[in-house]
Amino acid sequence: ALELAQWGVTDSAMLAWLDPPPPGALAQARALLIDLEALDEQGRITPAGQDLAALPAHPRLAHLLRRGAALGLGVLAADLAALLEERDLLRGEHAFGSDFTVRLSALQAFRRDGREGVRRWGADPAACIRVDQAAQRWRVLLKVAAAPETF
Numbered sequence: 001a002l003e004l005a006q007w008g009v010t011d012s013a014m015l016a017w018l019d020p021p022p023p024g025a026l027a028q029a030r031a032l033l034i035d036l037e038a039l040d041e042q043g044r045i046t047p048a049g050q051d052l053a054a055l056p057a058h059p060r061l062a063h064l065l066r067r068g069a070a071l072g073l074g075v076l077a078a079d080l081a082a083l084l085e086e087r088d089l090l091r092g093e094h095a096f097g098s099d100f101t102v103r104l105s106a107l108q109a110f111r112r113d114g115r116e117g118v119r120r121w122g123a124d125p126a127a128c129i130r131v132d133q134a135a136q137r138w139r140v141l142l143k144v145a146a147a148p149e150t151f
Contacts, residue, residue, distance in 0.1 A: 001029035001033055001039070002039070002052065002053050003053070005038075005039055005044060005045035005049060006045055006050070006053050010042060030043060032060070033049065033059060036048070036049075036052065036060070036063045037049070038052050038063070051066050061081050064080060064081055064084075065077050065081050065138060074142045075139060075145065076104075077138070077142070078135045078136075078138035078139045078142060079107060079135045080104075081134075081135070082131045082132070082134035082135035082138060083100060083103050083131055085134060086127065086130050086131045086134050087130065088127065089103060089110075089123045089124055089127035089128050090102070090106065090121065090122055090124075091122060091123065091124045106122075106123040106128065107128060107132065107135075110123065110125065110128035110129075
C-alpha cells in the first residue's frame with residue numbers, strides 16, 4: 001500500500017491486476033500506514049511516508065528507525081531493528097521470554113568483550129555477529145554514530 005501511494009495510486013481498483021490483493025489485507029495495510037502517519041486519510045503519501053519508503057524495511061521497522069533517529073536514539077533504534085529482524089541471539093534456556101533489555105545487554109557484551117562477553121548471557125556469538133552487522137547497516141542508512149557501550 002505504501003508503494004502504491006508512492007506511485008500516486010489512492011484507489012487500487014485503478015490498476016489492472018493479474019492477481020489483485022485481497023481488499024481486507026489492503027485495508028489493513030492502509031490503516032497501519034495511516035497510524036504510522038505514512039498516509040493521510042485520503043490515502044496519499046505524506047512526507048513521513050516518503051521517509052519510511054526510503055528505508056529497505058517493513059513500514060513498522062522503518063517507523064521505529066525514523067522515529068528513533070528523530071528523537072536522538074538512532075543507535076538504539078538500529079539495535080532494536082536488528083534484534084527484531086535477525087534470528088534471536090539468545091539460545092537454550094536463556095532464549096525464554098521476550099525481554100529486549102537482556103538481548104541488548106548481550107549484544108553490548110559481545111561488542112565490548114567479543115565471544116567471551118556473551119557466555120554469561122547464553123548468547124550465540126554467530127547470531128551476535130549477524131545482529132551487530134545488521135545494526136551497523138541501519139546506522140549507516142540513518143547516518144548515526146557507532147554504537148555506544150551502554151543504552
